Amino acid sequence: xxxxxIGRELKYLETTTSTQxxxxxxxxxxxxxxxxxxxxxxxxxxxxxxxxxxxxxxxxATSIILRPPIxxxxxxxxxxxxxxxxxxxNLGVRAGIKWPNDVLIEGKKVCGILIEHGxxxxxxxxxxxxxxxxxxxxxxxxxxxxDIATSLSVQLGHEVPVAEVALxxxxxxxxxxxxxxxxxRIIDEWSRNMVTIGRRVSADFYGNRIDGTAExxxxxxxxxxxxxxxxxxxxxxxDVTIKNSNGGA
Numbered sequence: 001x002x003x004x005x006i007g008r009e010l011k012y013l014e015t016t017t018s019t020q021x022x023x024x025x026x027x028x029x030x031x032x033x034x035x036x037x038x039x040x041x042x043x044x045x046x047x048x049x050x051x052x053x054x055x056x057x058x059x060x061a062t063s064i065i066l067r068p069p070i071x072x073x074x075x076x077x078x079x080x081x082x083x084x085x086x087x088x089x090n091l092g093v094r095a096g097i098k099w100p101n102d103v104l105i106e107g108k109k110v111c112g113i114l115i116e117h118g119x120x121x122x123x124x125x126x127x128x129x130x131x132x133x134x135x136x137x138x139x140x141x142x143x144x145x146x147d148i149a150t151s152l153s154v155q156l157g158h159e160v161p162v163a164e165v166a167l168x169x170x171x172x173x174x175x176x177x178x179x180x181x182x183x184x185r186i187i188d189e190w191s192r193n194m195v196t197i198g199r200r201v202s203a204d205f206y207g208n209r210i211d212g213t214a215e216x217x218x219x220x221x222x223x224x225x226x227x228x229x230x231x232x233x234x235x236x237x238x239d240v241t242i243k244n245s246n247g248g249a
Contacts, residue, residue: 005034006064006177007170014040020116020130023063027118027126033067034174038166042132058136059151060162063128064173070124072180074221076115077101078190079180080129083172084111085193087133090168093155096195099214099223099240104195107242108150110134131169135162184219191217200243201225203235210235211243 001007009032016022019037026035041057068076081101088095088103088110095105103111114130134151136159142149152160179186191197196214203210203225210233212225223235 001167001170003034003170003174005032006174007034007036007166009035011035011037012039013037015043016041017043018130019061019063020114020128023065023128023130024116024118027065027128031065033065035065036062036170037064038062056137056142058153058162060131060133060135060165060169062132062166062169063130064170066127066129066177068124068127068177068180072183073117073124073127075180075183075186076127076129077113078186078221079176080113080115080131080173082186082189082193083169083176084113084131084133086172086176087165087168088152090172091152091156091160091165093152097190097193098242099194099196099217099235100221100237105150105155108139109145109148110150110152110155129173133165133169135160135165187217187219187221190221196223196240196242202241202243203233204239214240 011022016039019039019042022037039061042061077100081097081103084103085095085097093105095103095110098104101113102109111131111133116128118125134149136153137151139149139151139154140146176186197216199214201212201214210225212227215224215226218224218234223240225233225235227233
């Protein structure tokens, strides 16, 4: 372990409901920043927008407790997805980021990220960064995700030690998190490695569907989409789908 604090305190569970739940319990008990939870398997893993996250044995399911200033919390999706991107690059895998924080390989999802916050009277007490990476399992065995997901072992043709992935991840996360004083640099790195930019997208935005071309990410982290009439919309949060050239998703 080469980190100073992320992953230095580590709780491992063979099986659990969700690492997010365990990390939240620890954060509420004032666990120090960087404390990490890893599960060999999750029974109730969850992702963004209330979706479930399939998390069988062979994957990396981890949640990390961070305590950023509230002014920097908006950077966490960028920080985390860039950390995953760099981790996969270190392992010899070429990936891309789909706004805001999915990581894809050849258009298929290999990593999901869920960020949750603990707030009291408007004060940010902690953030829980949950990361699920498909490491060593055959996605074809799971019909519900076979068409949309992949894993590192599928891409590389051999198994990858999950502990090695975690070590790379914690190191990259700490390196990038330490640069919160350089938000423009983080946003730029996030944007440069984003497969969403320049693509036709469909976004669910506050209950409305928006179709257009993703032109970039602004310094607030919002996705800038140009509509057919030339107007600009900023997507603050929501579900964005990249559309194929034939109009399909």
